[in-house]
Amino acid sequence: MTDASATAQSDRPLGFLRNQLPMLLVAVVLLVAVVFLVQDRWRRGAFVIGGAPLLASALRLVLPEVRVGLLAVRGRPFDVVAYAVLGGTIIALAATISSLGVG
Template identity: 40%
Template sequence: MGPRSRGSQLYLLHLLAVLAGLVLVAVGSWRIGVIVIGAAFVVGALGRLVVPIDHTGMLRVRGKAFDVFWMSTLGVALVVLAAVIPGQPG
C-alpha cells in the first residue's frame, strides 16, 4: 500500500529521483546526477505549488511560499552549478 495523499506520492517520487541522481553521482556521472537532483527539486516545488493544502502530506514542510521558494532556489542552483562547472582533465 502506497502513500494516500497526492503530496505524499509526489514526495516519494521526489525521493526516488534524488536517489537516482545520487546513484549517478556515485558511478561517475556527477554532472548528470546533480542535474537530476536539481530537476527533482524544481518539480517538487511545482508540485507543492499546485497540490491543494489538504493533500500535501509529506511534501509540506513550512508554508507554501517558503517551500516553493527554497525548493525552486535549490533546484535551479544545482542545475546552474552543474552546467557552469568546467570539465576536469583526466
Template identity: 40%
Template sequence: MTRAVRAQWPVMLVGLIFAAAFALAGANFWRRGSLLIGIGVGVAATLRLVLSDDRAGLLAVRSRGIDVMTMTSVGAAMVYIAWTIDPLGTG
C-alpha cells in the same frame, strides 16, 4: 500501508528522482546526478505550488510561498552548478 503511500505520493516521487540522481553520482556521472537533483527539487517546488496543503503531504513544511521560493532557489542553484562547472579531467 496503501493509504500512507497514496497520501505521500508527492514526496515519494521526489525521493525516487533523488535516488536515481544519487545512483548516477555514485556511478561517476556526478554532473548528470547533480542536474537530476536540481530537477527533482524543481519537481518538488512545482508539486508544492499546484497541490493543496493536504495533498502536498510532507512537501508542505512552511507556508506555500516560502516552500516554493526556497525549493525554486535551491533547484535553480543546483542546475546552474551542474551546468557551468567543467567535468573533472577536461581542459
C-alpha cells in the same frame, strides 16, 4: 473487531502512501541521481539532484494542502520559492562543473 474498523486499519498504510506520494516521487528522482553519481556521471547526477527540488516546488504549487504530504514545510508561497531557489542554485552549480574528464 468490526468490519468497519478492520477496513479502516487496512486502509491506513495505503492512505499514508497516497498522501506521501509527492515526497516519494522526489525521493525517486534523488535515487536516480545517486545512480548517476555512483556511475561517475557527476554533472548529470548534479543536474538531476537540482531537478528534485524543482519537482518539489511544482508539486507544492499545484497540489492541494491535504495531498502535498511532507513537502509542506511552511506556507505554500515560501515552500515554492525555497524549493525553486534551491533547485535553480544546484542546477546553476551543476552547469559550472567542467565536463572534461567527467561524464
